[in-house]
Amino acid sequence: MSQLTALSFLLLLCIFCFAGTAKSTTVGKSSTSLGYIKTSCSATRYPTLCVKSLSIYANKIQQNPQQLAEAALTVSLNKARSAAAYVSKMTRVKGLKGRQRQAVKDCVDNMGDTVDRLSRSMKEMGQTGRSSDFSWHMSNIQTWVSAALTDENTCSDGFAGHGMDGNVKTAIRARILNVAQVTSNALALINRFASKHRA
Template sequence: MAKVSHLCLLFSFLYFTGTAQSAATSSAGAAVNFIKVSCSATSYPSLCVQSLSSHAAEIKKSPRQMAQTALSVSLARAQSANTFVSKMAKFKGLKAREYAAIKDCLDQMGDSVDRLSRSFQELKHIGQAKGQDFLWHMSNVQTWVSAALTDENTCVDGFAGRAFDGKVKASIKARVVNVAQVTSNALALTNRYASKH
């Protein structure tokens, strides 16, 4: 009889564990689907999905959390690119024009990091703001993210022309273009959240 009750207990445990896992899998699937649908409204949807899918558990189906996470990803990449550009400025054998372009880019990326950081904090503390108060906070976020995107594009534009061919230009440009793309996506997702509120 003891064996039968242990067997029943084991089956019950397995059933509830399976049900819980199934619910968790279903919830994660719904979150990933939400990310895919939201990302379809951005300029770089596959990059959007790739950069946000690992955060599905925290995003769930929240447009606000989606925008917040997108800003966080953009900020982290901007900080990383800023560090990289800073290292490139110390590269030996740079031509005067290359060094000047890198220094300008460093200034732009520093501004971008600052603006993305302010945007992230503003959205994080928006709380239960409603009406005009919500619109004011969202306007700040949108303005700063848009300015950060301009900074990133200005950095890339600074390397235009034949005088800048080479590995230094290519490596900086690749990093900063990626940051600009995730920032563009973050701006689109922020605008999407603002329009749904």
């Protein structure tokens, strides 16, 4: 083996070794992050959904409670936007009458408020690390996310009663329930972040 060939072989060997180390480090970090997410989610009302919805953010979250709370808010906002668009489309469904049509219209308003409050919460979360007034920012976020959860439940409650049965009710309530569950989880993780920071 010539000196040049030997040098090339050693260089390739070093590259493979470095790549393997980098990969194992990434896997290690991801595994640690998932463990952190699972532990944190155990404090929520819907832990399985919590882990499932936040796992894709594991590399960003690491073991950072603020990143965890932000990721949970992101999930909630994305779901709320999707549900709001869906409910808005349902207002154009033919055959809606009386209470059912009114319930859909009310739900459009509720989901609009939800999206607005969660959007404001996301912006406010970005201020928590840049301001000395952490408690004030967190109080705003907790209030808005709690209000968003109330809006979601109000929308769902609007379809209560046998006179409201039907495909529209089933479809809307299923989507709103999912939004309410991820919002509930987000609020729990936000409260956890707030209490740890203040401790």
